[in-house]
Amino acid sequence: MNTTNTALALESVRKVYGSGDGAVTALDGVTVTLRRASFTAVMGPSGSGKSTFLHCAAGLDKPTSGRVLLGGTDLTGLRETALTGLRRDRIGFVFQAYNLLPSLTVRQNITLPARLAGRQLDPRWLREIVERVGIADRLDHRPSELSGGQQQRVAIARALVGKPEVLLADEPTGALDTRTGRQVLDLLRGVVDTLGQTVLMVTHDPVAASAAHSVLFLADGKLAGELVRPTPERVAERMTHLGEW
Known part of the structure; x- marks a missing residue:
């Protein structure tokens, strides 16, 4: 596989929890390739394997079989x-x-995170990130002095400041009102389009998913299709066919 333009890849990933009669197959042979500088949403009915997908992609869960590659690095070994x-x-x-x-x-x-890792942060990069996410005037505040949307912007800045190869977002707008959620989604799309960041987002919200370049659908642990250039209406319609609504 050509890894030069590949940020993250899952190859025939299968994840089984338990054994014998109690075994549950959470992912069943999922193959996905994420290009660098892409914004991908993952959706599916409850129990479709979204969380397991994210955990395997992050190296938090080891697949029962198959491989997960971050750039050219095989996480499974x-x-x-x-x-x-x-x-x-x-x-x-x-x-x-x-x-x-x-x-x-x-x-x-x-x-x-940089301090815990003993790494020096480039002050210019830190300044660019906090300005980009809109919290440059809040650096000396505590989280309790911020709105939910501002706290999520801080979390995004914390994730971006280390220049990660992939940013994994788990329901990032789930606790926000519609308007604030839209601002956070626009921010995520912006760092993809202008900084070349790669974002993988799990969501249950068709409006949130429509901020991505494409949406992957999971059902019963299997990949059930992809929607490119999604709109909320097309995402909701596809989810209806998967039995969500």
Whole structure:
């Protein structure tokens, strides 16, 4: 496989939890390739394997069979210490719940992963990121002094400041109102289109999914299609066929 333009790839990934009669197949032979500088959403009915897909892509879960490649690195053969370092240095994470430390300032929250890794951050890059996400005037505030949308912007800045190869977002607008959620989605699309960031986002919201370049659909642990240049209406229609609504 040509890895020069590939940010992340899952090759025939199968994930089974448990054994014997109690075995549950969460992913069943999923093959996906994400190009660099692409924004991909993942959708599917409850229990379709979305969380397992994200966990395998992040190296948090090891596939039962198949391979996960980050750039040219095969995650499936790595020991846990190597995986921990890889997640810290090469993958950014954004969650529904922000996961900010309340006792730290915005600046300290953003720079914490680099400090823990003993890495120096380029101050110009830090300034560019905080300006891009719209929190340059909030760096000395604590999370409790920010709105939900501002806290999520801090979380995105924290994920981006390490220049990850892939940013993984799990329901990043799930706790936000519609208008704020739209702003966060526009921000994610913007860092893809202008910075060349690669984003993989799990969501249940057709409007959120429509911010992506393409949407992957999962059903019963299998890939059930892809929608390029999605609109909320087309995403909702496809989900209806998968039995979600």
